[in-house]
Amino acid sequence: MEPRGNLEAGSVELGPPWQALPVLSEQQSEAVELVPAFAAPVLDPRQTSRLVREVSAALPLPSQPHLKRVRPNPDAQRPHALELLLCLAGPRPGTRTLAELLPPTVDARGLGPPFLAPVPARPPLTRAQFEAARAHWPSTFHEDKQVTRALAGRLFSAQERARMQGHMERAVRVAQQAAARGLRAVGAVVVDPISSRVLAAGHDCCSDTSPLLHATMVCIDLVAQGQGCGAYDLGTHPACWFASTTGPQGARPGAVRKLEREDLDGEDGLPYVCTGYDLYITREPCVMCAMALVHARIRRVFYGSPSPDGALGTRFRLHARPDLNHRFQVFRGVLEHQCCVLDPDT
Numbered sequence: 419m420e421p422r423g424n425l426e427a428g429s430v431e432l433g434p435p436w437q438a439l440p441v442l443s444e445q446q447s448e449a450v451e452l453v454p455a456f457a458a459p460v461l462d463p464r465q466t467s468r469l470v471r472e473v474s475a476a477l478p479l480p481s482q483p484h485l486k487r488v489r490p491n492p493d494a495q496r497p498h499a500l501e502l503l504l505c506l507a508g509p510r511p512g513t514r515t516l517a518e519l520l521p522p523t524v525d526a527r528g529l530g531p532p533f534l535a536p537v538p539a540r541p542p543l544t545r546a547q548f549e550a551a552r553a554h555w556p557s558t559f560h561e562d563k564q565v566t567r568a569l570a571g572r573l574f575s576a577q578e579r580a581r582m583q584g585h586m587e588r589a590v591r592v593a594q595q596a597a598a599r600g601l602r603a604v605g606a607v608v609v610d611p612i613s614s615r616v617l618a619a620g621h622d623c624c625s626d627t628s629p630l631l632h633a634t635m636v637c638i639d640l641v642a643q644g645q646g647c648g649a650y651d652l653g654t655h656p657a658c659w660f661a662s663t664t665g666p667q668g669a670r671p672g673a674v675r676k677l678e679r680e681d682l683d684g685e686d687g688l689p690y691v692c693t694g695y696d697l698y699i700t701r702e703p704c705v706m707c708a709m710a711l712v713h714a715r716i717r718r719v720f721y722g723s724p725s726p727d728g729a730l731g732t733r734f735r736l737h738a739r740p741d742l743n744h745r746f747q748v749f750r751g752v753l754e755h756q757c758c759v760l761d762p763d764t
């Protein structure tokens with residue numbers, strides 16, 4: 419059921435430059451947590467390598483593999499050059515001597531009296547966390563280059579950005595059509611990113627009798643209708659449409675999803691509704707819609723404006739929860755200005 423006539427005609431106003439920024443997980447976004455540890459000055463630098471070897475063997479840090487054992491002395495007023503990390507201090511550290519902290523297998527020659535130092539509790543996940551962590555204690559950092567590029571706004575090429583803008587402009591036009599019919603101005607499209615083909619477009623269709631027909635729910639159902647399923651009767655909303663993916667057209671080259679075993683529903687062996695697909699939506703989805711996207715196995719979500727009730731960055735980050743059985747990437751800010759004016763928060 420492709421759109422009839424020029425139902426999606428209309429222009430999207432030019433706005434300020436936009437940037438698609440990744441919405442990272444809570445673990446990637448949180449401030450660096452510090453825990454107290456005991457360290458000691460290395461007063462005889464000739465003993466350093468032996469001390470590192472003996473302390474590392476006697477007091478391993480299996481939960482903090484990111485922590486380096488030695489750091490340069492940060493206090494210019496004190497003469498020693500290096501400091502050695504001994505062990506974590508626990509919740510009530512108090513004052514300890516070397517004899518209390520070190521087992522007999524460690525020869526304490528060359529070490530000064532121990533002191534407390536805050537160290538990062540977990541490995542840094544982003545460059546910002548790495549910079550914050552190493553300000554306290556040197557840490558290793560296995561950088562995810564894709565995350566770094568995304569945070570710097572350099573993940574997408576000009577060609578990809580042009581395609582993303584085109585898809586979001588389409589979602590904006592669908593939202594404008596909803597507004598013209600007295601409905602909430604939230605629009606969305608589902609895209610096959612391999613072919614860039616739009617598979618469904620929909621808008622918020624909520625009414626007193628159908629309060630759950632948010633734009634995301636409508637779009638997922640329309641994709642399902644394109645696969646010969648679906649549940650909603652959206653015939654009275656001409657801007658809501660789907661492309662069939664079951665016939666010869668749906669199987670055309672470049673439109674076929676690459677599927678892994680985990681992409682298939684264990685019960686019927688068929689792909690989940692949105693496996694491999696992207697959603698472009700003018701407003702950040704709510705909790706219900708975000709969970710529906712988890713169940714539908716969406717690949718990526720791009721949204722324009724944040725929402726106070728948003729579940730993909732504002733109130734929650736459901737797309738990145740380790741305890742859910744599907745995770746997906748989320749980017750905010752695509753045509754943010756045009757999307758914000760569509761459905762401003764009151």
Ligand SMILES: [Zn+2]
Nearest residue numbers: 632703704707
């Ligand atoms: Zn919703």
